[in-house]
Amino acid sequence: MAKFVIAHMYPDLMNLYGDRGNLICLQKRLEWLGQECEIRKCFLGDQVDLGKTDMFFMGGGSDREQELVFQDLRTRSEELWQAVQDGLPGLCICGAYQLLGEFYKAADGTIMPGLAFFGLHTVAEPGRLIGNILIEAEIDGSPSSIVGFENHGGRTYFDDPELKPLGKVLRGFGNNGKDKTEGLLYRNLVGSYLHGPLLPKNPVLADFFIHAMAERKRISIDVRLDDGIETIAHQQVEKMLA
Amino acid sequence: MFKIRKLLALVTGKALIALSRALGGQGTNLPGRLASFIYPPLLSELSRNITGACFMVTGTNGKTTTCNLAAAIIREQGFSIVHNQAGANMLAGITTAFIQNSDLLGQRTHDYALLETDEANVAPLLQIIKPRYILITNFFRDQLDRYGELDITVKLISSAVKGTGIELILNADDPLQSNWPSLTGLKCLYYGFDHTAYDNLDSADSRECRYCMLCGHELEYSYYHYAQLGRFQCPHCGHHNQQLDYVGSELSLEDGIAFKIGDLHLESRLQGFYNAYNILAAATLALESGFGKDIIKRAIASHQPAAGRMENFIIGGKQVFLILVKNPTGFDQSLAMLTGDIHTKNIFMALNDNAADGRDISWIWDTQVELLARSEEKITGLICSGQRSGDMALRFKYAGLDTSKIVIEPYLRKAIERTLGLEGQVTYILCTYTALFACRKILLRLRDR
Numbered sequence: 001m002a003k004f005v006i007a008h009m010y011p012d013l014m015n016l017y018g019d020r021g022n023l024i025c026l027q028k029r030l031e032w033l034g035q036e037c038e039i040r041k042c043f044l045g046d047q048v049d050l051g052k053t054d055m056f057f058m059g060g061g062s063d064r065e066q067e068l069v070f071q072d073l074r075t076r077s078e079e080l081w082q083a084v085q086d087g088l089p090g091l092c093i094c095g096a097y098q099l100l101g102e103f104y105k106a107a108d109g110t111i112m113p114g115l116a117f118f119g120l121h122t123v124a125e126p127g128r129l130i131g132n133i134l135i136e137a138e139i140d141g142s143p144s145s146i147v148g149f150e151n152h153g154g155r156t157y158f159d160d161p162e163l164k165p166l167g168k169v170l171r172g173f174g175n176n177g178k179d180k181t182e183g184l185l186y187r188n189l190v191g192s193y194l195h196g197p198l199l200p201k202n203p204v205l206a207d208f209f210i211h212a213m214a215e216r217k218r219i220s221i222d223v224r225l226d227d228g229i230e231t232i233a234h235q236q237v238e239k240m241l242a
Numbered sequence: 243m244f245k246i247r248k249l250l251a252l253v254t255g256k257a258l259i260a261l262s263r264a265l266g267g268q269g270t271n272l273p274g275r276l277a278s279f280i281y282p283p284l285l286s287e288l289s290r291n292i293t294g295a296c297f298m299v300t301g302t303n304g305k306t307t308t309c310n311l312a313a314a315i316i317r318e319q320g321f322s323i324v325h326n327q328a329g330a331n332m333l334a335g336i337t338t339a340f341i342q343n344s345d346l347l348g349q350r351t352h353d354y355a356l357l358e359t360d361e362a363n364v365a366p367l368l369q370i371i372k373p374r375y376i377l378i379t380n381f382f383r384d385q386l387d388r389y390g391e392l393d394i395t396v397k398l399i400s401s402a403v404k405g406t407g408i409e410l411i412l413n414a415d416d417p418l419q420s421n422w423p424s425l426t427g428l429k430c431l432y433y434g435f436d437h438t439a440y441d442n443l444d445s446a447d448s449r450e451c452r453y454c455m456l457c458g459h460e461l462e463y464s465y466y467h468y469a470q471l472g473r474f475q476c477p478h479c480g481h482h483n484q485q486l487d488y489v490g491s492e493l494s495l496e497d498g499i500a501f502k503i504g505d506l507h508l509e510s511r512l513q514g515f516y517n518a519y520n521i522l523a524a525a526t527l528a529l530e531s532g533f534g535k536d537i538i539k540r541a542i543a544s545h546q547p548a549a550g551r552m553e554n555f556i557i558g559g560k561q562v563f564l565i566l567v568k569n570p571t572g573f574d575q576s577l578a579m580l581t582g583d584i585h586t587k588n589i590f591m592a593l594n595d596n597a598a599d600g601r602d603i604s605w606i607w608d609t610q611v612e613l614l615a616r617s618e619e620k621i622t623g624l625i626c627s628g629q630r631s632g633d634m635a636l637r638f639k640y641a642g643l644d645t646s647k648i649v650i651e652p653y654l655r656k657a658i659e660r661t662l663g664l665e666g667q668v669t670y671i672l673c674t675y676t677a678l679f680a681c682r683k684i685l686l687r688l689r690d691r
């Protein structure tokens with residue numbers, strides 16, 4: 001049995017939409033696979049030892065809260081970027097996803113800089129993109145259907161042609177409602193607008209992170225879990241969107 | 243010409259209300275919407291038939307119960323009242339309520355109007371009706387997809403009331419309402435609870451606002467009543483709870499609710515801290531409007547819970563409770579009550595994602611379903627129903643509950659029958675708004691069979 005540590009970044013500030021479901025999902029699945037999992041909450045100003053962290057998770061927040069988080073993150077952005085390049089798994093939802101880009105342009109024209117890990121930017125445009133969404137992603141080499149719920153005013157555009165989205169939008173809006181892309185996949189880092197319980201309904205994505213974490217620990221986990229309920233929940237959304 | 247249109251609007255509205263009643267529906271939105279389409283100034287004109295005052299009640303949780311309690315007080319005094327039905331709190335629903343209480347010429351007068359108003363409808367309604375008071379219950383996380391964020395809701399309402407001269411009745415224990423005197427420039431009256439025996443030093447609930455509205459620093463709490471309600475102070479700018487105008491003290495939640503406001507002793511058959519707030523809010527509104535203490539005391543003591551607010555049925559000799567859940571706070575309160583029940587129980591939960599339920603079901607992950615796992619041996623089964631039954635089942639599964647007890651049955655009737663067939667001593671039927679009336683109808687039919 002190995003112990004996995006998942007850092008929940010700014011759970012008090014970046015947690016508007018039931019993102020907690022993703023952490024509960026990873027923790028439970030690891031436990032069912034006979035592993036131990038600790039969710040470590042990291043608040044503003046906390047020292048995070050990324051060397052002892054197997055994955056990080058960051059959710060969405062309001063503009064005000066996002067600004068506080070950005071000021072805190074920029075002090076350690078180099079270390080975080082190095083870890084991401086080394087394959088540290090991470091899941092960044094909504095606001096956290098936007099922070100990975102170069103800037104966010106608010107509705108009133110204010111430009112808020114981001115961590116600039118990737119050549120992408122976000123613009124707040126009139127009208128929110130809300131609803132259930134279905135995308136097709138390539139996870140561990142095979143095409144997988146992913147369902148979720150999106151609710152964002154920001155439109156994210158890729159400026160770097162090398163960037164790969166998480167998936168192709170089949171129903172819904174995705175990054176910007178125009179180019180049929182949704183999210184970002186870079187090594188083991190996923191950015192996405194699919195908020196709330198993304199992983200429980202998409203066990204294939206949950207297991208992508210679990211495999212990535214295990215691989216970095218050089219242990220092999222290949223026990224299959226019974227995903228009967230997960231599959232029904234997934235299909236209910238697929239059917240609704242059909 | 244216009245009088246004819248008004249008559250036509252009223253006739254159409256009344257006919258639609260009658261028709262939808264005959265078909266067994268609630269008839270709450272369509273009549274108002276269509277009548278306003280026929281005669282746009284209808285709501286504005288009918289609202290002028292109120293001779294006393296209009297009261298508007300808004301906020302996230304507790305609107306319906308607060309309005310029902312206030313309506314009971316007004317009726318106890320013998321006044322006539324226009325009051326929109328539970329949940330029909332958009333403009334169309336409010337228009338329907340006025341049509342229902344009007345005569346065909348649109349001239350019948352009433353003493354009071356009590357308008358339960360959805361947060362997003364406060365601004366448009368203020369364009370039409372100017373209430374004497376606006377009462378706000380609380381601002382909790384609720385149906386985020388309709389508003390974007392709680393901040394926006396708060397801003398939307400506070401800027402809509404600015405400069406209107408309307409008096410506000412606010413919850414002093416809610417940090418999202420504490421800066422309203424300076425924010426709105428209006429006269430603000432505050433109600434709230436004193437330190438109670440049920441307060442915690444640390445809150446386990448989902449806390450929406452732990453940050454100061456004025457400067458963004460984290461608030462310090464000396465205690466929480468529940469959720470983010472409590473005694474707080476900002477260590478940076480000194481911002482803190484407003485002075486209380488109406489103080490609830492000596493709260494008891496044993497066997498109903500009892501507390502004092504000054505020398506007024508109130509007792510109610512309702513349960514839970516959240517209902518104590520609803521009673522305090524309704525009593526504050528009534529006291530401020532000059533209603534007598536005896537009237538208030540009597541109306542609150544005799545008030546019964548409304549549909550879905552813990553309605554009780556006996557089916558096949560066993561207790562069945564019907565409970566409406568709409569958001570994490572309400573769901574957690576129901577879960578706490580359920581785990582407090584020592585009987586063996588059958589649990590049913592219908593999760594829908596229609597507009598009135600909130601399209602986004604993410605909120606179920608912000609609830610403390612894990613509470614149920616603590617007394618799992620008392621649970622005979624967890625029957626998940628409704629459009630998002632799969633998501634509900636997932637939530638139960640990931641709370642660590644035994645999957646052999648979890649059943650997915652999207653059809654309400656089949657699912658309820660299956661739940662009642664389990665051997666538990668008590669049955670809890672929980673459901674979101676658009677499943678409530680269908681579930682209630684099924685239960686009534688089963689009861690009368």
Ligand SMILES: [Zn+2]
Nearest residue numbers: 454457476479
């Ligand atoms: Zn402050």
